[in-house]
Amino acid sequence: KAGVTQTPRYLIKTRGQQVTLSCSPISGHRSVSWYQQTPGQGLQFLFEYFSETQRNKGNFPGRFSGRQFSNSRSEMNVSTLELGDSALYLCASSAGPPPRETQYFGPGTRLLVL
Amino acid sequence: AQKITQTQPGMFVQEKEAVTLDCTYDTSDPSYGLFWYKQPSSGEMIFLIYQGSYDQQNATEGRYSLNFQKARKSANLVISASQLGDSAMYFCAMRVGGTSYGKLTFGQGTILTVHP
Numbered sequence: 001k002a003g004v005t006q007t008p009r010y011l012i013k014t015r016g017q018q019v020t021l022s023c024s025p026i027s028g029h030r031s032v033s034w035y036q037q038t039p040g041q042g043l044q045f046l047f048e049y050f051s052e053t054q055r056n057k058g059n060f061p062g063r064f065s066g067r068q069f070s071n072s073r074s075e076m077n078v079s080t081l082e083l084g085d086s087a088l089y090l091c092a093s094s095a096g097p098p099p100r101e102t103q104y105f106g107p108g109t110r111l112l113v114l
Numbered sequence: 115a116q117k118i119t120q121t122q123p124g125m126f127v128q129e130k131e132a133v134t135l136d137c138t139y140d141t142s143d144p145s146y147g148l149f150w151y152k153q154p155s156s157g158e159m160i161f162l163i164y165q166g167s168y169d170q171q172n173a174t175e176g177r178y179s180l181n182f183q184k185a186r187k188s189a190n191l192v193i194s195a196s197q198l199g200d201s202a203m204y205f206c207a208m209r210v211g212g213t214s215y216g217k218l219t220f221g222q223g224t225i226l227t228v229h230p
Contacts, residue, residue, distance in 0.1 A: 033217070050215065106158065107158040
């Protein structure tokens with residue numbers, strides 16, 4: 001099976017712009033989660049989608065949003081970018097019930113905000 | 115709230131030797147899962163091993179084993195016969211209960227360097 005794919009792999013934006021990141025899960029996986037990784041804050045959970053519904057959300061401002069399509073592909077949007085949004089954004093997909101479900105991660109999108 | 119603590123910012127090991135990476139966790143939920151991931155410099159998180167809170171035996175996956183001590187709330191990763199390719203950041207993570215959908219809580223990570 002193909003793994004989790006994320007596009008684009010690298011992005012450079014300027015403050016105030018918005019950005020959309022895409023994630024395609026492993027075939028058959030219906031749960032997609034997003035994480036932000038920064039040197040200062042480490043790995044932080046953004047949100048999780050299952051069957052086009054957001055089931056869980058982390059402590060991030062409303063500028064961070066997401067959605068999931070009927071084919072389980074997911075997008076994450078960040079509006080009005082700030083310098084602090086520079087990070088590695090990781091997407092993970094999983095199948096099966098919590099807490100045993102294993103999340104498989106994509107290669108990430110590195111976002112640099114100037 | 116859940117918390118994962120990894121107290122070793124960096125570890126060094128000689129090739130072919132074993133190394134233990136420490137992880138302690140805190141949760142009041144009796145049902146939880148513990149995970150270890152490896153993150154090379156490329157950035158991708160690679161799943162290594164899983165241990166459930168109700169599992170009676172310690173998990174093993176090839177050269178990886180998990181030393182699970184429930185009473186001490188520790189879940190240390192043991193890598194046997196270290197290889198140069200094992201050099202990476204290692205994260206311990208936890209999922210709790212049945213409603214924390216998708217949410218893994220991660221520790222701060224341990225950078226492992228394998229010397230030839």
